[in-house]
Structure formats: structure tokens, C-alpha cells
Amino acid sequence: MTEEQEVFLRHLQGSGLKRTAQRDLILDVFLRTEEHMSSEDLYQLVKQEDPSIGHTTVYRTLKLLTDAGLAREVRFGDGRTRYEHNYKHPHHDHMICVECGKTIEFFSADLEKLQDRIAAKHKFEITAHTLRMFGYCADCRNSAEHRDNDLSAAEPRVRFDTAPGTS
Amino acid sequence: MTEEQEVFLRHLQGSGLKRTAQRDLILDVFLRTEEHMSSEDLYQLVKQEDPSIGHTTVYRTLKLLTDAGLAREVRFGDGRTRYEHNYKHPHHDHMICVECGKTIEFFSADLEKLQDRIAAKHKFEITAHTLRMFGYCADCRNSAEHRDNDLSAAEPRVRFDTAPGTS
DNA sequence: CTCAATGCAAAGTATTTGCACGCTC
DNA sequence: GAGCGTGCAAATACTTTGCATTGAG
Numbered sequence: 001m002t003e004e005q006e007v008f009l010r011h012l013q014g015s016g017l018k019r020t021a022q023r024d025l026i027l028d029v030f031l032r033t034e035e036h037m038s039s040e041d042l043y044q045l046v047k048q049e050d051p052s053i054g055h056t057t058v059y060r061t062l063k064l065l066t067d068a069g070l071a072r073e074v075r076f077g078d079g080r081t082r083y084e085h086n087y088k089h090p091h092h093d094h095m096i097c098v099e100c101g102k103t104i105e106f107f108s109a110d111l112e113k114l115q116d117r118i119a120a121k122h123k124f125e126i127t128a129h130t131l132r133m134f135g136y137c138a139d140c141r142n143s144a145e146h147r148d149n150d151l152s153a154a155e156p157r158v159r160f161d162t163a164p165g166t167s
Numbered sequence: 168m169t170e171e172q173e174v175f176l177r178h179l180q181g182s183g184l185k186r187t188a189q190r191d192l193i194l195d196v197f198l199r200t201e202e203h204m205s206s207e208d209l210y211q212l213v214k215q216e217d218p219s220i221g222h223t224t225v226y227r228t229l230k231l232l233t234d235a236g237l238a239r240e241v242r243f244g245d246g247r248t249r250y251e252h253n254y255k256h257p258h259h260d261h262m263i264c265v266e267c268g269k270t271i272e273f274f275s276a277d278l279e280k281l282q283d284r285i286a287a288k289h290k291f292e293i294t295a296h297t298l299r300m301f302g303y304c305a306d307c308r309n310s311a312e313h314r315d316n317d318l319s320a321a322e323p324r325v326r327f328d329t330a331p332g333t334s
Numbered sequence: 335c336t337c338a339a340t341g342c343a344a345a346g347t348a349t350t351t352g353c354a355c356g357c358t359c
Numbered sequence: 360g361a362g363c364g365t366g367c368a369a370a371t372a373c374t375t376t377g378c379a380t381t382g383a384g
Contacts, residue, residue, distance in 0.1 A: 054341040123305035138290035221366040
């Protein structure tokens with residue numbers, strides 16, 4: 001049994017919940033993913049290994065995994081909720097390429113410290129935060145036709161939380 | 168005519184669009200707001216001054232205002248799109264109190280510089296970014312019963328993009 | 335045996351689109 | 360007039376919930 005499975009089992013038992021074959025499988029599939037998966041994405045993968053599993057169970061199990069500290073919800077602004085690994089995969093932030101959709105994860109201790117300092121100045125107590133930077137990744141900058149296009153006509157793959165060009 | 172109205176008019180003309188009484192009114196109401204308004208919120212306000220205006224027009228006009236650079240979309244993770252002023256109200260980030268829902272806007276040049284440096288390290292070209300810090304504002308910290316509660320039982324008013332406690 | 339879990343279908347939310355009529359330009 | 364704008368209603372896209380049945384402890 002992996003550490004993750006133990007964490008999950010402990011969470012279930014601690015909450016008076018039950019271990020089921022579906023939950024085991026969903027956790028297993030989730031742990032094998034690398035990307036940021038939506039509930040629907042994961043459902044498609046799980047279905048391949050057990051076609052009898054339904055949407056709802058995947059959806060609810062992802063919430064459970066989040067409660068157990070194994071998963072973490074992330075939203076990139078396209079209206080879909082995605083999940084990423086949370087266990088032994090501590091806080092980080094994201095750069096999201098609006099051209100190819102790729103996400104780059106990064107962590108900066110300086111950034112964290114600076115945020116704490118800003119929060120303190122406002123007497124604000126941080127419990128969580130998200131930083132997302134939208135733009136063009138190295139690959140897409142090289143094949144960079146985007147500079148020549150009328151930006152207002154281009155349909156970004158990821159919808160902005162703030163309009164482009166306001167950083 | 169205010170500067171904002173001129174900007175809007177210029178955008179409309181430049182795009183072959185037309186000025187209408189509805190658009191004028193919606194812009195006017197929007198400019199008088201302070202908060203981060205959802206399309207629905209603004210619709211409620213607009214309806215008080217002209218009950219014949221529909222949802223859809225407000226919704227589409229907010230998109231127009233965004234295109235014109237007068238408004239900016241923001242999402243705090245509760246599944247609703249909100250709009251804030253963009254004209255002469257440059258980029259800033261948000262702290263969001265999970266207790267009372269209040270948002271604090273702030274800007275830090277150091278933060279911007281640090282982000283640019285991080286992006287450069289990954290050869291990433293930023294076009295936009297959002298930083299959101301969730302937690303407890305000064306007021307709510309004073310009336311701070313939240314420390315005594317079982318956090319897992321508390322229903323935060325704002326849903327997290329990352330689980331609490333991962334900063 | 336009891337109570338939670340499952341999967342279907344249906345209900346919510348928030349957003350977006352189709353269309354007939356009306357109004358700018 | 361021609362074509363965009365408007366408002367209604369309907370369609371999407373996700374997410375969440377109700378309920379009868381199944382299954383874990």
C-alpha cells in the first residue's frame with residue numbers, strides 16, 4: 001500500500017466513510033496522472049479500466065481526495081475545475097500558455113516572502129493564494145506568429161481573468 | 168461627455184458598431200459602481216433605471232466595455248465572472264476575505280518585477296496575470312472565532328482555487 | 335443489518351446563442 | 360434602407376443533488 005493510499009484510508013476511516021473498489025481505482029488512476037485533470041478528464045480514464053463507474057462517483061471522489069489532502073483544486077479561468085496532486089507536491093504557482101495551453105509550474109520563496117510582507121502590511125492573514133501568469137511559453141514564442149496578428153481577433157484558448165496586456 | 172464615454176464611443180465607431188441608449192446607460196451605471204460587479208449584479212442596478220433592458224444586453228455590453236478597455240474581467244473562484252474598472256485604474260491584485268467576502272486591492276512594484284524575473288527565467292512572455300490571496304481581513308481577525316472552529320466544517324464564502332493552508 | 339456509496343437522471347448555476355423585431359447610421 | 364442591437368427564450372456547459380438500489384463494515 002502506497003503512502004497515498006494510507007492517507008486516503010485514514011481519512012475515510014476517520015470520517016466514518018467506507019473504502020470501496022471505485023474509490024481505490026479512482027485514486028489509483030489519479031495518482032498516475034501528471035496533468036491537471038478535470039473531473040470529466042479523469043472519468044474518461046477511469047472508465048477505460050472500469051466502464052461501470054459513473055461521472056458522479058469520480059466527481060465525488062475527487063472532492064474526497066481534496067478533503068484528504070491528496071488533491072488540490074485549481075482553476076485556470078476556463079470555467080472548468082481541475083485537480084492536481086497535493087500530497088508531497090507542495091504549493092506552487094502556474095504560468096499558462098494562451099497559445100498551446102501548456103502550464104508551467106514554479107515556486108519562488110522570494111515571491112512567497114514578498115506576499116507575506118504585503119499581506120502583513122494590510123493586516124491580512126493569508127490562508128491560501130494563487131498566482132497565475134498568462135502569456136506565451138518558450139516554444140510558442142519561437143513559432144511566434146502571434147505578434148503579427150490582430151490580437152483582438154485572436155481567440156485565446158484560455159480565457160483571461162484579467163484582460164491581456166494589463167500586467 | 169466623460170473621457171470614458173469618449174473611449175467607448177471611439178471603440179464603437181472603430182468597430183462599426185452603434186451607439187444606443189442602452190449601452191450609454193449601462194456604461195453610466197457601471198462607472199458609478201465601486202464593487203466588483205457580476206453581469207447579474209449590474210443588470211439589477213440597470214433595471215432600476217430602465218426596466219425594459221434585458222440580461223443579455225448588459226452581458227454583451229460588459230464584453231464590449233472589456234474590449235474597449237474600460238472594464239476588466241475578474242474571477243474570485245466562486246464560479247461567477249465579475250467586472251471592475253480598467254480605465255485609469257491600472258493592474259492590481261486582490262486579497263479576498265473568506266469570512267466577509269470583502270476584497271482588498273493592492274499593487275506592488277516589487278511583486279511585478281519579481282514576476283517578470285521569474286517569467287524570464289522560464290523564457291515565458293507574460294501578457295497578463297492574477298494574484299489572489301485568500302484569508303482573513305483585519306476586521307474578521309479581530310472578531311476571530313474562526314480559530315476555535317473545526318476548519319473542515321466551516322463553509323468558506325469563497326471557494327478556494329487552492330486548498331486552504333497550502334500557501 | 336445499518337448506513338454509506340453508487341449511478342442514473344434530473345435540477346441547478348452561469349453563460350452564451352438563435353431569432354424576429356426595432357433602431358442607428 | 361441596410362445592418363447592427365435588443366430582448367426573449369432556448370441551448371450550453373459544468374456542477375451538484377435526489378433517489379432507489381447495492382454494498383461495506
